[in-house]
Amino acid sequence: xxxxxxxxxxxxxxxxxKLIMETFPAANIVAHLDSVRSAGDWFxxxxxxxxxxxxxxxxxxxxxxxLKEVRIECPVIFTTAYDNYAIEAFKTNSLSYLLKPIKKxxxxxxxxxxxxxxxxxxxxxxxxxxxxxxxxxxxxIRFGEHIKTLATEDIAYCYSENKATYARTFDNRSFPxxxxxxALEKMLDPQHFFRINRxxxxxxxxxxxxxxxxxxxxxxxxxxxxxxxxxxxxERAADFKHWLGGE
Numbered sequence: 668x669x670x671x672x673x674x675x676x677x678x679x680x681x682x683x684x685k686l687i688m689e690t691f692p693a694a695n696i697v698a699h700l701d702s703v704r705s706a707g708d709w710f711x712x713x714x715x716x717x718x719x720x721x722x723x724x725x726x727x728x729x730x731x732x733x734l735k736e737v738r739i740e741c742p743v744i745f746t747t748a749y750d751n752y753a754i755e756a757f758k759t760n761s762l763s764y765l766l767k768p769i770k771k772x773x774x775x776x777x778x779x780x781x782x783x784x785x786x787x788x789x790x791x792x793x794x795x796x797x798x799x800x801x802x803x804x805x806x807x808i809r810f811g812e813h814i815k816t817l818a819t820e821d822i823a824y825c826y827s828e829n830k831a832t833y834a835r836t837f838d839n840r841s842f843p844x845x846x847x848x849x850a851l852e853k854m855l856d857p858q859h860f861f862r863i864n865r866x867x868x869x870x871x872x873x874x875x876x877x878x879x880x881x882x883x884x885x886x887x888x889x890x891x892x893x894x895x896x897x898x899x900x901x902e903r904a905a906d907f908k909h910w911l912g913g914e
Contacts, residue, residue, distance in 0.1 A: 668691055668693050668694055668695065668717045668718060669695050669697045669716040669717050669718075669850060669853065670687060670691070670694055670695065670696050670697065670716055670717065670718050670719070670720065671696075671697060671698045671699075671700065671709070671716045671718075671719045671720070672684065672687075672696060672698070672699050672700070672719075672720045673700045673701070673706050673719065673720065673721045673722055673725070673730065673733070674699070674700075674701065674720070674722045674746065675701040675702060675722060675724075675725045675726045676722075679722070679746075679767065680699055680701075682768070682769070683720060683746065683769060684696055684699075686769060686770075686771055686774050687720075687774065689771060690771060690774040690775055690778060691774075691778065695847075695849055695850055697713075697716055697846055697850045698713070698716075698845065698846075701725070701726065702725055702726050702727045702728075703725055703727050703728040703729070703730075703732060703733045703736070704727055706733055706737065707733065707736060707737050708807070709807075710737050710739060711737070712805070712806070712807050712816075713803070713854075714801055714802075714803065714854065715739060715740045715741045716741055717741055717742075718741060718742055718743075718744065718781075719739055719741060719742070719743045719744065720743075720744050720746055721733070721734075721743050721744065721745055721746065722745075722746050722747060723745055723746070723747040724747065724748075730745065742781065744763045744764075744765060744777060745763070745764045745765065746765050746767060746769060747764075747765075747766065747767060748766065748767040763776075763777045763780060765777070802819070802854060802855055802856040803819050803854040803855060804818065804819055805817060805818045805819060806819070806834070806844065806845075806846075807845075808834075808842045808843070808844075809843070809845075810842060810843060815842075817834060817836070817842060819855060819856075819859075821836045821837060821838075822834045822835070822836060822837075822855075822860075822870055823835050823836060823837045823869070823870050823872070823873035823889065823890065823891060824867055824868060824869040824870055824873050824889055824893070825844065825848060825851050825867070825868040825869075826848075826866055826867050826868070826893065826897075827847070827848055827865070827866050828866075831843060832844045832846065832847050832848060832851070835891060835893075837872075837873070837890075837891070839891040848862065848865070848866075848868050851868055852868055855868070857910075859871055859872070861903075861906075861907060861910045862903065863887065863897055863898075863899040863900065863903055863907060864897060864898065864899065864900040864903065865900070866897065867893070867897040869887070869889065869897070871910075871911075873889050873890055873891075874887055874888075874889065874890075875888045875889060875890040876888035880898055880899075883901065883904050884898055884899055884900070884901055884904050885898070885899040885904065885907065886898045886899075887899065
C-alpha cells in the first residue's frame with residue numbers, strides 16, 4: 668500500500684509514520700509533503716497513491732483548500748487537532764477524521780474500515796470501480812537548488828546505495844530519487860523495467876550482455892556500466908527469463 672503524508676510539523680510526521688509502519692504491514696510511505704504548494708506539485712506529477720493522510724492546517728493554507736484545487740483520486744484521512752472541520756471534511760472523499768495526538772487504535776480502526784469498504788464495494792472509497800494502470804512518464808528531480816524533470820524513457824536503471832536511491836540515465840548521469848526501489852517498481856512499466864535484486868531495477872534497453880552464473884542465476888553487464896556487475900537473484904531468475912521473453 669503506497670501512502671502519502673501531508674503534514675507540516677516534523678514531530679507529527681515522525682509519530683504518524685511510526686504508527687503507520689506498526690499498523691499497516693505492507694505500508695510504503697512514498698512521499699512526505701509539508702505544504703499545499705508542494706502537495707499540488709507532487710500530485711500533478713505522480714500517480715495517485717492508495718491512501719493519503721492530510722493535515723488540515725498547513726503552513727501555506729488548508730488541506731481542505733488543497734482538495735478544491737487538486738483532484739486526489741484515492742481515500743483521504745484527515746489529521747488535525749481540531750474537531751470543528753469534521754462536517755466539511757466528510758463532504759470530500761474522506762475515509763476518516765483523526766484527532767491529534769493520533770493513537771494506534773485509531774489507525775487500526777481505519778484499517779478495518781478500509782477493509783470493510785473494499786469487501787462491500789470491491790474497491791476502496793473514493794476509487795473508481797475500474798481503473799487502468801498508468802505508469803510514470805517522468806519524475807521531478809531535485810539536486811541542490813536545482814529542479815528538473817526526468818523522462819522514464821531516459822532511465823537506464825535505478826539502484827540503491829548507502830540507503831539512498833538513484834536513477835542512472837543512458838547518458839551516464841545519476842540523479843537522486845524521492846522514491847525507494849519498492850515504490851519505483853510499482854511506478855514504472857513492467858514491460859520495460861524489472862527488479863533483478865534488492866539493489867537494481869533495470870530497463871530492458873540497458874542490458875548490454877548477460878552470462879550464466881551459479882545456481883541458474885544471471886550476471887548482467889549494463890550500459891552505462893554499474894560500479895559492480897549486478898546479478899539476478901535466484902528468487903527472481905525464473906521471472907526474469909519470462910520477462911526477457913516478453914511473457
